[in-house]
Amino acid sequence: MLQAHEVAPALGATLLRLHASGPQWIDRIPPVPVGNVITVTVSDASLRHVPPQRLLESGYRVVGMHPPTPQQPTVDLLVQAELAAGYPEFLTELLACADRAYDLRMGPVQLALGPELAIHLGLS
Numbered sequence: 001m002l003q004a005h006e007v008a009p010a011l012g013a014t015l016l017r018l019h020a021s022g023p024q025w026i027d028r029i030p031p032v033p034v035g036n037v038i039t040v041t042v043s044d045a046s047l048r049h050v051p052p053q054r055l056l057e058s059g060y061r062v063v064g065m066h067p068p069t070p071q072q073p074t075v076d077l078l079v080q081a082e083l084a085a086g087y088p089e090f091l092t093e094l095l096a097c098a099d100r101a102y103d104l105r106m107g108p109v110q111l112a113l114g115p116e117l118a119i120h121l122g123l124s
Helices: 023-028 052-058 081-086 088-097 107-112 114-120
Strands: 014-019 038-042 060-065 074-079 100-103
Touching (some): 014 114, 038 114, 052 060, 081 088, 107 114
Antiparallel strands (some): 014 100, 038 074
């Protein structure tokens, strides 16, 4: 089993959660600045049905599924620290779209989200 420190993204990363009812979630968020990619996990298979070209053009890459959330289906976005620091206006715009934001500098947050972070980081 992976330890929390083994699945920690770079210091300063943030996980954003958006409630979603279908693949139109991609239309609610701004495109990622050119040359960058944000990894995405979804809680329901229907949320994966975004046209591949639309994902590619927007800079998002669906990497897997995270456990279902009790309220409604969700899409989680892992924003790496370098992207957030290099494009603060983009981060502000993306944060405005999110229903929740998890600061991954916090150890308890990393522990709670460890299995999902492993998916984003390609460790599971």
